[in-house]
Amino acid sequence: MVDVSDKVRVLLLGSTGSIGTQALEVIRANPERFEVVGLASRGSQPDLFAQQIAATGVQHVAVSETAAADRLDTPAVLSGPGAVTELVRRCAADVVLNALVGSLGLDPTLAALEAGTRLALANKESLVAGGSLVTNAAAPGQIVPVDSEHSALAQCLRGGSPEEVARLVLTASGGPFRGWSADALTDVTPEQAYAHPTWSMGPMNTLNSATLVNKGLELIETHLLFGVDYDRIDVTVHPQSIVHSMVTFTDGSTLAQASPPDMKLPIALALGWPDRVPGAAAACDWT
Known part of the structure; x- marks a missing residue:
């Protein structure tokens, strides 16, 4: 049996995207296992991001687009091109889920690895672009893939x-x-x-x-x-x-x-790795 007395603290980067929104659904469905301690977004959907901040009650927030930060009613918001990376350095977490899109995710990926935090990696571009820069910074098993194929x-x-x-x-x-x-x-x-x-x-x-x-x-x-x-x-x-x-x-x-095509399964597995999260997604029907 998995000991869930200590919740896994999740720092979610790219919370308004497809992977990010599904990750929040997984976390909401498993409040005894996971808690969100920080959120980051590029800033293209400020209204949704504001809703996520309010729903999770997080105090650690970053947005890449400075203009989007002005629309967030949160006391301390890091903003600007380096804000997400700075958030990774400041926010204590057990796992960083990098669901950013594109090479924007490279610096946050490296920051998470340098901090010794488990990295649930959906941002494949940071690994492809960084190559050995990323793999050399990672301890064995520190990167847990979120892509369904690599999971x-x-x-x-x-x-x-x-x-x-x-x-x-x-x-x-x-x-x-x-x-x-x-x-x-x-x-x-x-x-x-x-x-x-x-x-x-x-x-x-x-x-x-x-x-x-x-x-x-x-x-x-x-x-x-x-x-x-x-x-x-x-x-x-x-x-x-x-x-x-x-x-x-x-x-x-x-x-x-x-398994049926549902990203919630590899997301949940990456958040709880190496443990599985019961009921994360529907199973195949072999009847």
């Missing part, structure tokens, strides 16, 4: 030692344009690109998934997170998005992680 790999890798791992297999849905001809792809619309068939994600991830750029970033992320050479990492198309990734071991066995 799946982390779970499957529990099934054997590093020496027993033969290959890692990432799955890809293929996006909304899977099977389209080259001629048909010349006339696609933004609305079609944003209509992902299986996942509900933020706009950047959704668009990058439609172009498969996201899978390229995830391939790099896999190499950096798990230290496996590129020639031992495969990508296979799985349109149903039920199997999120697989690990093949040297004895010929393959372990796969399967």
